[in-house]
Amino acid sequence: MHIPDGYLGPQTYIPLYGVSLGFWAIAEKKLKKQLSLKHVPYLAMAAAFSFLLQMFNIPIPGGTTGHAVGAGIIAILLGPWTAVLAVSVVLIIQALLFGDGGITAIGANCFNMAVVMPFVSYWIFKLVKGKSVSGVRLAVAAFLAGYLSLVVAALFAAVEFGIQPLIATGANGMPLYAPYPLSVAVPAMVLEHLFPFGIVEGLATMVLLKYFLKHEPDLVYAVSDLPKNR
Amino acid sequence: MTRFQKKLWIGLLVMALLTPLGILIPEKFRAEGAWGEWRIDKLGRLLGYVPEGLKKFADFWKAPIPGYNFNGEGASTTLQVISYIASGLLGVGVCAFIVFIISRFMAKHGK
Numbered sequence: 001m002h003i004p005d006g007y008l009g010p011q012t013y014i015p016l017y018g019v020s021l022g023f024w025a026i027a028e029k030k031l032k033k034q035l036s037l038k039h040v041p042y043l044a045m046a047a048a049f050s051f052l053l054q055m056f057n058i059p060i061p062g063g064t065t066g067h068a069v070g071a072g073i074i075a076i077l078l079g080p081w082t083a084v085l086a087v088s089v090v091l092i093i094q095a096l097l098f099g100d101g102g103i104t105a106i107g108a109n110c111f112n113m114a115v116v117m118p119f120v121s122y123w124i125f126k127l128v129k130g131k132s133v134s135g136v137r138l139a140v141a142a143f144l145a146g147y148l149s150l151v152v153a154a155l156f157a158a159v160e161f162g163i164q165p166l167i168a169t170g171a172n173g174m175p176l177y178a179p180y181p182l183s184v185a186v187p188a189m190v191l192e193h194l195f196p197f198g199i200v201e202g203l204a205t206m207v208l209l210k211y212f213l214k215h216e217p218d219l220v221y222a223v224s225d226l227p228k229n230r
Numbered sequence: 231m232t233r234f235q236k237k238l239w240i241g242l243l244v245m246a247l248l249t250p251l252g253i254l255i256p257e258k259f260r261a262e263g264a265w266g267e268w269r270i271d272k273l274g275r276l277l278g279y280v281p282e283g284l285k286k287f288a289d290f291w292k293a294p295i296p297g298y299n300f301n302g303e304g305a306s307t308t309l310q311v312i313s314y315i316a317s318g319l320l321g322v323g324v325c326a327f328i329v330f331i332i333s334r335f336m337a338k339h340g341k
Contacts, residue, residue: 003267004288005288005289005291006270006288028336036337039333044327047328049245052246055317055318057255057256059258059261060261062260065264067252082333085329085333086325086329093324094321097294098321099292099295161266168283174279175281176281177283177284179273189265
């Protein structure tokens with residue numbers, strides 16, 4: 001769901017730059033207050049992980065490809081604001097160095113994958129987990145958090161694509177930017193992320209949470225209800 | 231670096247070496263690019279035309295390593311695999327470094 005240059009008109013990409021800038025500014029404030037030195041190496045690793053995970057394209061036979069993002073597990077392990085920072089940096093580097101996602105669309109792509117996705121994941125995880133400490137409940141919460149956060153991020157991207165023909169047409173009435181209407185973009189993007197891409201995101205989230213809870217439980221942001229050190 | 235962190239870095243290195251699966255498996259299943267990320271020639275074939283604004287902006291940024299591929303479209307599979315791994319390592323290095331510097335700076339005044 002890395003929207004390339006040319007697919008969004010300025011009426012869409014400029015406001016989304018603004019929204020992402022706003023979230024980056026809040027993230028900076030929050031992290032300056034909360035971030036402790038011991039988390040710094042993990043933030044670097046989180047960015048590395050997200051970058052690599054996104055390289056594993058998953059095929060739909062004869063169709064499209066897609067991939068997990070990793071923003072869901074980063075939000076659970078290190079907190080949603082941390083995920084905003086780590087995943088935004090990844091998306092910006094992907095666009096600048098590798099042409100994956102447009103330069104004009106950096107605001108949009110960061111909003112979808114580095115803002116919407118971590119917060120949706122974090123909220124779903126907290127909601128499903130409740131006050132439970134049972135392993136099964138945590139595993140289900142983690143899977144759903146990863147799974148649904150990717151689907152919701154894809155939905156946002158689909159809406160951004162799908163509104164283009166409504167808001168920007170040329171003199172001849174033809175679309176100026178992304179040509180497909182909401183009725184095509186939303187099902188196409190949402191369905192492929194419901195299956196199979198989201199499943200991979202959900203499983204990765206579940207397995208990694210389990211691994212961290214086993215080896216470094218104190219690190220896991222979303223299961224410590226203590227505000228200290230964050 | 232703690233032992234746990236070392237283990238995680240090794241895991242990331244293994245992941246980087248496995249990234250070519252992300253191009254080889256889709257190729258095997260004849261899956262093409264992601265929805266909504268078509269290049270203009272492909273989009274032109276799908277639609278029968280290329281939207282005006284899209285045509286104007288699509289190629290305005292020349293990324294140094296487009297598509298995680300140093301060798302261009304026609305490169306052999308072996309070269310593509312090598313450049314995909316190299317891109318992965320480069321991307322990891324750059325992203326981890328930048329995030330490390332930013333977060334190190336922000337955490338400076340913390341605990």
